[in-house]
Amino acid sequence: MRCVVLILLLFALVCPVAAQEEVADDLFDDYIETGEEHLVPDPLYWFNYGMYTFNDKLYFWVMKPVSRGYGRVVPGLIRTGIDNMFNNLLFPVRFVNSVFQGKIRGAGSELGIFAVNSTMGFLGFARPAQDVFAMEMSKEDLGQTLGSYSVKEGFYLVLPFLGPSTLRDLVGTVGDSFLSPINYVTPESASFGLRAFDAVNSFSLMRVGDYETLKQAAVDPYVAIKDGYIQLRRKRIQE
Amino acid sequence: MFKRSVVLFFVLLMVAGPIIVQAKEAPEAVLKRCVDDVIVILNAPMDVADDQADARVAERNRRLFVKADQLFDFRSLAMGALGRNWRRFSNDQKTEFANSFSHLIAQSYFARMEGQDFESVSIEYLKTEFLAPTRSGIERADVPTELIHNGVKTPVAYRMLEREDSWKVYDVIIEGVSMVSNYREQYRNSFNDSPEKLIAELKEKLK
Numbered sequence: 001m002r003c004v005v006l007i008l009l010l011f012a013l014v015c016p017v018a019a020q021e022e023v024a025d026d027l028f029d030d031y032i033e034t035g036e037e038h039l040v041p042d043p044l045y046w047f048n049y050g051m052y053t054f055n056d057k058l059y060f061w062v063m064k065p066v067s068r069g070y071g072r073v074v075p076g077l078i079r080t081g082i083d084n085m086f087n088n089l090l091f092p093v094r095f096v097n098s099v100f101q102g103k104i105r106g107a108g109s110e111l112g113i114f115a116v117n118s119t120m121g122f123l124g125f126a127r128p129a130q131d132v133f134a135m136e137m138s139k140e141d142l143g144q145t146l147g148s149y150s151v152k153e154g155f156y157l158v159l160p161f162l163g164p165s166t167l168r169d170l171v172g173t174v175g176d177s178f179l180s181p182i183n184y185v186t187p188e189s190a191s192f193g194l195r196a197f198d199a200v201n202s203f204s205l206m207r208v209g210d211y212e213t214l215k216q217a218a219v220d221p222y223v224a225i226k227d228g229y230i231q232l233r234r235k236r237i238q239e
Numbered sequence: 240m241f242k243r244s245v246v247l248f249f250v251l252l253m254v255a256g257p258i259i260v261q262a263k264e265a266p267e268a269v270l271k272r273c274v275d276d277v278i279v280i281l282n283a284p285m286d287v288a289d290d291q292a293d294a295r296v297a298e299r300n301r302r303l304f305v306k307a308d309q310l311f312d313f314r315s316l317a318m319g320a321l322g323r324n325w326r327r328f329s330n331d332q333k334t335e336f337a338n339s340f341s342h343l344i345a346q347s348y349f350a351r352m353e354g355q356d357f358e359s360v361s362i363e364y365l366k367t368e369f370l371a372p373t374r375s376g377i378e379r380a381d382v383p384t385e386l387i388h389n390g391v392k393t394p395v396a397y398r399m400l401e402r403e404d405s406w407k408v409y410d411v412i413i414e415g416v417s418m419v420s421n422y423r424e425q426y427r428n429s430f431n432d433s434p435e436k437l438i439a440e441l442k443e444k445l446k
Contacts, residue, residue, distance in 0.1 A: 023312075023400065024375035025326070027409070028319045031420055131390075209351055217347035219440065220425040227424035228416050235415025 040166060040230050042156045051158040052222055058161070059211060067203035079204055081125040086198045087137075088117050088124025092179040097140035101148050106138050113137055139236060143172030147237035156226055161199075164229035266380040266399045266406040267367045273310040274362065277303060281357045300349045304342075312400060312407035313341035319410065320422035324429055324437070332434045339441040346445065361387045377401065 042048060071079065091114040098107035116129040129135045146168050147153075154167030165173065177183050182198070185191040218224035264272070280302055285295055317337035318325050328336060363385040370379040378401035386393045398410035398417075410419040429437060 023315055023318075023377055024373065025318060026373045026375050027315060027377055027379075027400065028322070028419070028423075029373065031319065031322075031417075031423065213347050213351040216350065216444075217344060218425065219422065219444070223425045223428075224421055227421050231416040231420065232414055238415075 040153045040156050040226075042226070044155065044157065048156060048158040049222060051160050052225070054160055055158065055163055063200070063203050067200050067206075070200055071204040074204075076205075079201055082201050083198075083205055084117070084121070084127055085124040086182075086202070088114065088121075089181050090179075092181070093142075093176045094138055094140050096179055097142055097145045097176075098138060100142075100145045101140065103138070103140070106140070109135050110138065141172055142175040143169035143233065144237050146172055147233070153230065153233075156230075164225055166230075166233075169233065263405060265367065266401075267364050267382045269406045270310070270382050270384075270397055270399070270408070271364060273306055277306050278357055278360070280306065281352060281355075296353070300345070303349055304345050307345055308341070309405075310408055311341070312402065312409045313337050315400065315407070315409040316340070316344075316419060319419035321426050321437075322423040324426055324434075328434045332438065336434070336438050336441065339438060339445060343441055343444055359388060363387070380406065 091110060095107055095110045095114070098104075098110055112133075113127075113129040113135050116133065116135075117124045117127055120126075120128045130137060143166075151168050153169070157165045157167060157170055159165050159170070162173070182194050183191060185194060214224060214228075215221045280299060283299070285292070285299070314333070314337045317333070317340045320340065321328070321336070325333070365383040365385065368381045368383070370381060372378050380399050380401075381396055382399060383394065383396045386395050394414055396412040397408045398412065399406045399408050410417055412418070426437070
């Protein structure tokens, strides 16, 4: 009798241990992203790696200290407002690309947001369309439009100042630049100055440390950024 | 008589045990409970000027790690991260790798949370989507959430699998970027490196 109790006890003790056993490795069978046919080639690896290093130094040596100093002088509320204004000016990019992708409802809400924020929001400084009327801004651009027409990435590219891209997305960036009002500001130097100001301003609003964390957690930061960019773009195109 | 009732008790326990286990928490409930616990730990005020500040941060990180360990299935996460490299590792190497890997992730993200204001973070749990079980019969679920911080919405999905005792997270997908896929891509070209080398690399990062 005692023996039976003992066996049962033993069994009860062993059970939880057995429960922690390894799961079968078919758990990741649907992680097809790693299949060769889904890879984005990187024929310009050495150029890209150089640009990656350049951008990395630019971040730590220039953008981070400059935007930090700027952030100390200019209150957050004003920086957010300025960022909203620049964003509002990019309305043509979002509108046209929504139309190109057949997202008529999205295009309509872009138009609504632009109309409301440009007037009630003091030239886009505030965002009553989103904050009061709960309208949602899309993130459409030409790279995504091309992607939705089944144009593949081509190959991976790292651009100086602009960061990760692909051949397709570079074509998109160039195309979209024709729809960005800031590029039509004359003289050229004023246009460039505005773009640099926009960059510093939006940088100062970024959560400091995200890039550092990404680098710290990565085994190979270059590949981590490349894959992160490709995954993010594919997800946006899907939506 | 006494002995018989003892036996009966154990038999009942054996039969009833699995039934009790069956009635476990839903995946989103497990997730929410653990995330709430983590936020409580993070929100506890800490006097940084204190000369024991370092010890306190270490103690807090230890508590955070215990929580993370309850929520995450780090061994499965490490398996997914290594991809086809996993099979080249011996059992001990797998354990060693999974250990260092979990600490690398924890260390990086704990450092990130330092000095952040978590009072203003709100998380919305959307409808859990149960995925088809794998061929070997593992039940899986996606718990999509929206993290809202300073008016910025970030979609964060937790991919969970059913263990005997509880649901556990084995991948985190932020704005469509899967953490496991990202590491898999980083380890894709490591097939010529020995498991020892990959473990040593991780340990080097942990220093």
